[in-house]
Structure formats: structure tokens, C-alpha cells
Amino acid sequence: MIEISGLTKTFGSGDSAFTALKDVTVTIEENEFFTLLGPSGCGKTTLLRSIAGFVDPTTGSLTINGDDILSKAPFDRPVNTVFQSYALFPHMTVSENIGFGLEMQNRPKSEVQSIVQEMLELVQMTALADRMTSQISGGQQQRVALARALAPKPKVLLLDEPLSALDFKLRKEMQIELKRLQHETGITFVFVTHDQEEALTMSDRIAVMNGGRILQIGGPREIYDHPAERFVADFIGDTNFVSADLQSVEGEAAEIVLPSGKAIQARSVTGGATSGKVTIAVRPEHATLTAPGALIDGTLQNIVYFGTDTHYHIETDANSTFVIRRQNQPDAAESQKIGDKVGISFNPGVAQVLRD
Amino acid sequence: MSSETQSSRNRWLLLSPALAILTLAAAGPLLIVVVYSFLTPGDYGGVIWQFSTDAWFNVVAERDFFDETIGLSDAHLSIFWRSVRLSLLTTIVAFLVGFPTAYFIATRPENQRNIWMLLIMVPFWTNLLIRTFAVMEIIRNEGVINSVLVGVGLVDQPIQMLFTDFAVTLGMFYVYLPLMVLPIYASMERMDFSLVEAAFDLYATRWRVLRKVIFPIVKPGVVAGSILVFIPSLGAYVTPRVLGGGKNLMMGNLIELQFGQGRNWPLGAALSITLLAIVMVALIFYVRSAGTEETPHG
Numbered sequence: 280m281i282e283i284s285g286l287t288k289t290f291g292s293g294d295s296a297f298t299a300l301k302d303v304t305v306t307i308e309e310n311e312f313f314t315l316l317g318p319s320g321c322g323k324t325t326l327l328r329s330i331a332g333f334v335d336p337t338t339g340s341l342t343i344n345g346d347d348i349l350s351k352a353p354f355d356r357p358v359n360t361v362f363q364s365y366a367l368f369p370h371m372t373v374s375e376n377i378g379f380g381l382e383m384q385n386r387p388k389s390e391v392q393s394i395v396q397e398m399l400e401l402v403q404m405t406a407l408a409d410r411m412t413s414q415i416s417g418g419q420q421q422r423v424a425l426a427r428a429l430a431p432k433p434k435v436l437l438l439d440e441p442l443s444a445l446d447f448k449l450r451k452e453m454q455i456e457l458k459r460l461q462h463e464t465g466i467t468f469v470f471v472t473h474d475q476e477e478a479l480t481m482s483d484r485i486a487v488m489n490g491g492r493i494l495q496i497g498g499p500r501e502i503y504d505h506p507a508e509r510f511v512a513d514f515i516g517d518t519n520f521v522s523a524d525l526q527s528v529e530g531e532a533a534e535i536v537l538p539s540g541k542a543i544q545a546r547s548v549t550g551g552a553t554s555g556k557v558t559i560a561v562r563p564e565h566a567t568l569t570a571p572g573a574l575i576d577g578t579l580q581n582i583v584y585f586g587t588d589t590h591y592h593i594e595t596d597a598n599s600t601f602v603i604r605r606q607n608q609p610d611a612a613e614s615q616k617i618g619d620k621v622g623i624s625f626n627p628g629v630a631q632v633l634r635d
Numbered sequence: 636m637s638s639e640t641q642s643s644r645n646r647w648l649l650l651s652p653a654l655a656i657l658t659l660a661a662a663g664p665l666l667i668v669v670v671y672s673f674l675t676p677g678d679y680g681g682v683i684w685q686f687s688t689d690a691w692f693n694v695v696a697e698r699d700f701f702d703e704t705i706g707l708s709d710a711h712l713s714i715f716w717r718s719v720r721l722s723l724l725t726t727i728v729a730f731l732v733g734f735p736t737a738y739f740i741a742t743r744p745e746n747q748r749n750i751w752m753l754l755i756m757v758p759f760w761t762n763l764l765i766r767t768f769a770v771m772e773i774i775r776n777e778g779v780i781n782s783v784l785v786g787v788g789l790v791d792q793p794i795q796m797l798f799t800d801f802a803v804t805l806g807m808f809y810v811y812l813p814l815m816v817l818p819i820y821a822s823m824e825r826m827d828f829s830l831v832e833a834a835f836d837l838y839a840t841r842w843r844v845l846r847k848v849i850f851p852i853v854k855p856g857v858v859a860g861s862i863l864v865f866i867p868s869l870g871a872y873v874t875p876r877v878l879g880g881g882k883n884l885m886m887g888n889l890i891e892l893q894f895g896q897g898r899n900w901p902l903g904a905a906l907s908i909t910l911l912a913i914v915m916v917a918l919i920f921y922v923r924s925a926g927t928e929e930t931p932h933g
Binding site: 331332333352353354358359360362364366367368369370379380383384427428431 | 851
């Protein structure tokens with residue numbers, strides 16, 4: 280279990296000071312696939328490097344299974360890193376790379392050999408064990424980097440955008456592969472990515488970061504269905520933002536009134552307002568296109584066909600754009616035309632009240 | 636004329652400037668030196684066109700002036716040995732200082748590195764003689780170091796540093812240090828420093844990171860730097876002449892002596908070839924032993 284509390288990191292000083300991490304507090308559980316998700320410069324890599332020991336936080340505490348590790352050098356921490364560039368040693372073979380950590384731990388030769396064999400099998404690289412790392416492909420280098428970091432059986436494996444250099448198809452394969460490795464080894468994975476899809480498909484829990492802060496922590500479903508802040512809703516997937524009047528909040532249920540005057544139940548947010556003007560978020564696929572006189576009315580402006588689904592762009596009467604995504608059925612005829620007056624409808628509890 | 640012969644002729648035409656330069660500037664003079672080494676010395680310098688192996692005999696041996704017995708030429712051998720010894724020492728010291736220097740520069744922020752490199756290079760652009768006299772000024776008995784030591788009272792009398800092997804080594808080290816720093820810096824700057832982080836991450840201590848990761852990767856630079864320092868040190872002339880005084884000769888001085896006061900051009904030529912041979916043997920030996928491990932990073 281990794282417990283991070285009040286972690287702050289400021290680079291530089293005076294006018295040029297830059298705060299990369301602002302009071303980050305998070306607990307990562309044992310055997311968890313935990314993802315730090317955010318745009319570049321959001322502090323996710325700085326947080327990862329703080330755990331690895333390459334960044335010395337300005338304030339805050341960081342413990343692994345109760346041990347304070349902030350005072351320890353990288354080589355004294357029970358964590359290993361898979362680097363974005365892989366950072367494989369160019370003067371060593373695949374086997375030597377994988378065995379490096381074990382040798383640095385002064386393990387007996389026979390043990391090093393057997394673990395290296397085991398790791399080669401785990402990442403299916405046995406046939407290429409004696410190749411130099413410059414003689415294998417990017418995907419294979421990725422596997423070696425993984426095996427090298429897993430070989431010493433660390434308590435925590437840190438992965439810094441490890442899939443970003445791979446092409447689309449290989450990336451998909453490695454996503455499944457990573458999930459399998461995490462399951463088989465039972466090691467806690469802390470995974471850094473800016474790719475929301477990667478985060479949603481692989482993670483047990485996701486921490487969405489921006490501007491050095493963690494904005495929301497939750498499972499992929501919770502993050503996607505119930506974003507707490509506008510940034511989270513916007514960064515992950517597509518979202519419609521609608522302003523509304525918050526009437527009352529009771530537990531998870533919030534009573535809102537839309538600009539059309541229609542009232543509906545939405546989901547509340549912890550730490551948000553309890554009344555007044557709020558913004559709600561509705562996912563395009565959670566809304567349906569209906570006849571006028573619905574929750575929100577508007578004019579159909581554009582119909583975009585995507586094969587699997589169709590996007591309907593609607594200019595609402597409150598002068599904002601709303602997108603509805605509808606899954607396509609075989610040979611279904613389009614019943615609406617551009618310029619038609621249409622209605623937008625969604626079920627109670629679907630709309631999410633945002634914090635800001 | 637077929638196009639094939641034409642293209643072959645064009646090839647020779649294009650090669651001809653390079654071939655001409657190589658013939659005139661490298662092969663030709665070398666051939667002259669080889670030929671001269673088998674001739675008889677003229678009375679006032681120059682050579683007499685008469686075949687003789689005396690010069691080669693005199694490189695390593697000498698005939699006693701009085702009883703005509705043949706023995707090894709202690710004077711020459713000790714000069715050879717000093718040359719090799721001091722050059723090796725210079726190379727080692729230059730590596731011990733140059734490696735950390737290159738590492739220091741390579742780990743500075745990118746916009747500062749060129750300034751540091753410039754500081755390394757500035758002395759290199761200064762006249763060799765001036766730099767050598769500067770070293771002399773520092774280490775001579777009335778020089779900077781001795782003045783301070785005597786002034787502070789650490790020693791009663793100045794320490795004799797000038798005109799010793801130490802002075803020669805120090806001078807050559809100072810003169811050739813940039814030649815060590817430059818290639819090491821070049822390989823270090825190319826090195827991906829995340830490799831250092833990866834090694835730290837994989838439980839390697841600082842010393843082991845240096846030995847197991849940084850050093851093997853920048854080894855081509857170290858090999859190049861060592862060659863660049865060793866070879867000119869072996870043939871150094873100005874530095875041992877100025878800082879070594881008349882006593883601590885090196886091969887360069889010995890050769891100069893034969894063409895000057897010694898008036899024995901064939902011996903000078905033979906000694907030059909010997910120096911060349913020592914360099915070649917040292918190079919082959921060094922590159923062989925340094926190249927046993929594969930370094931694909933180079």
C-alpha cells in the first residue's frame with residue numbers, strides 16, 4: 280500500500296518557481312492497477328518520479344507499507360520503473376538487461392539465471408534472449424523493459440507512458456498483456472498516461488490530474504459516468520455541458536431545473552453547491568433524440584455518420600450546442616432532417632452536477 | 636569506349652586529389668625517412684649516398700669508444716622507456732581528470748554546456764610554447780606555487796619541480812587534456828541519461844552505475860581520447876624541452892638532436908621510424924584489448 284500525503288513539489292525559486300505538485304494526497308492499495316491520467320504538464324510524471332526517487336518533493340510524506348521512503352535513494356526503494364524511452368542498456372543482451380537488477384542486489388548466479396528464464400517466458404522473449412537490445416523491435420524492447428522491471432519482484436511497478444511509442448495495434452495488444460502481467464504477478468502497478476481510453480480499459484482506479492492536483496479518484500465507470508469537475512468531464516470522453524438551477528440536494532440525488540423550466544433529478548457531487556446556478560454534464564450517448572417539448576428543445580444542425588453510431592448536433596433554444604450519439608441499427612432510415620425542431624431527453628440520475 | 640571503363644576512369648579521376656595528397660604528404664616523406672635511415676651520415680649533416688645499417692644498429696646498441704665491445708645503448712633505451720612511461724602517465728592522469736570533467740559538462744543544462752566547452756577549448760587555441768612557459772612560471776623555484784609555500788612557511792626551501800619528469804608530465808597533461816575531454820564529452824552527451832536513472836532504479840549504487848552503465852557506454856570516447864593524448868605525448872618535443880630541461884629527454888628531443896647538433900641524419904631517421912613503430916604497436920595492442928567487448932552504441 281502506498282500512502283501519499285500532502286505531497287508538494289516546487290521546481291526553481293523566486294519568479295521562475297513552478298509548482299508541479301500541489302498538496303497531493305492519495306492511497307494506492309495492494310495489487311491495484313492505479314492510473315495517473317492527465318494532459319502533459321499536469322504533474323503525473325513528477326508524482327511517479329517522486330515515488331521512484333528521482334524527484335525530491337518539497338513537502339509531504341510518502342510511505343510504502345508503512346515505511347517512509349522519501350529519505351531513501353532510488354536504489355533503496357522497493358519499486359521499479361518502466362521508462363517511457365524503455366532505457367534499455369545498449370551494451371547488454373536481452374538476458375543481461377533483465378538480470379541487471381538481480382545482479383545489483385547481489386543475488387546468487389543460479390538464482391539470477393532462473394529468474395531471468397522465468398521472466399523471458401513471462402514476456403515471451405526466450406528466443407531472443409541473447410540478442411543485443413538494438414537488434415529487437417520496439418514492441419520487443421517494451422517487453423524486455425517490463426521483464427527487467429518485474430524481475431526483482433518489486434512491491435510496486437511504476438510505468439511512465441510505456442505504450443506511447445508503440446503503434447496502434449501493438450498498443451492494444453500490450454494493454455491486454457500488461458493487465459495479464461499485473462494479474463499474474465500480483466504487483467501493484469502505478470501507470471502514467473495521457474490516453475483516456477488506455478486509462479479506462481486497464482485501470483482498477485484512476486486519478487485524474489490537472490495543474491499539479493488530483494481532481495478526482497475513482498473506478499473507470501465512476502470517472503466516466505460521474506465526473507466531479509468540468510475538467511474531468513471534458514478530458515475523458517465527450518460531454519455536453521448544460522447550465523441549470525440547483526433546487527435541492529439529498530444524498531446522491533439533486534433536484535435541478537433546466538433552462539426550459541422542466542425539472543429532473545440529477546446526481547449530486549460531494550463538495551459542490553447545494554443550490555443556485557450549476558453546470559451539469561450529460562454524455563452524448565446517455566441522451567436521446569425525441570420530439571420537441573422534451574427536457575431541452577432545439578434545432579438539428581448537423582448529422583454526422585460514423586458507421587457504428589451517428590452524432591446529432593443540436594443548437595438548443597438556450598443557444599448552446601448539444602450532441603447526441605445514437606448507435607446505428609442496420610438499414611435504419613434517418614427520420615430527422617437538418618433544420619428540424621427536435622427535443623433532447625435523458626433519464627433521471629443521468630445528468631451529473633459538476634463541482635464548479 | 637564502353638561506359639564501364641569510363642566510369643572506372645572517372646572513379647580514378649575523382650580519387651586522384653586524395654591520392655596525390657596521400658602520396659606527397661604521407662607516403663613520400665615516410666619513404667624518404669626510411670631510405671635516409673639506411674644511408675651514411677655526412678660530416679656536416681645531411682647524408683652520403685652509401686648504404687649502411689649503422690644507424691639502425693645505433694638505435695638500440697652502441698660500440699664502446701675504447702675497446703669496441705658491443706652493448707645495449709642505455710641512453711637511448713632509457714629515453715624510449717621514459718617516453719612511454721611519461722606518455723602513459725599523462726594519458727592516465729588526463730583520463731582521471733578528463734572523465735569527471737566531461738561528465739560535469741554533459742550534466743549541465745543544455746544552454747550552459749557550450750560555455751563550459753569553450754572554457755576547455757580556449758587554452759587549446761593558445762600557442763603551445765606560451766602555454767608551456769605558463770606552466771614553467773607556475774612550478775619553477777621562484778614560481779607561484781613555491782612562492783606561496785615558502786611565504787606561508789610550509790617549506791624552508793623551494794621544492795624542485797621544474798626540470799623533472801613531474802614537470803614534463805604536468806606540462807603534457809595540461810596541453811593535451813582537451814583532447815581527452817572532447818571525445819568523452821561527445822559520447823557522454825549522446826548518452827541517454829535515463830539509462831543512469833534506470834540503473835539507479837534497478838538497485839545499482841552510484842559507483843556501480845558508473846562502472847556498469849556509464850563507462851561501458853562512453854568507452855569509445857575514452858578509447859579515442861586516450862589515443863589522442865598518448866600519441867602526441869609520445870612524440871612531444873616542446874614540452875619536454877622546456878619543462879624537462881636538458882636532462883629529461885624524450886624521443887622527440889632525441890630525434891631533433893640527431894638532425895641538429897648530432898649531425899647524424901640516418902640515426903634521426905631510424906629513431907623516427909622506431910617511434911612510429913612504438914606508436915603502431917601500442918595502438919594495435921590498445922585497440923585490441925579495448926575492443927574485445929562489443930560496443931554497439933559507439
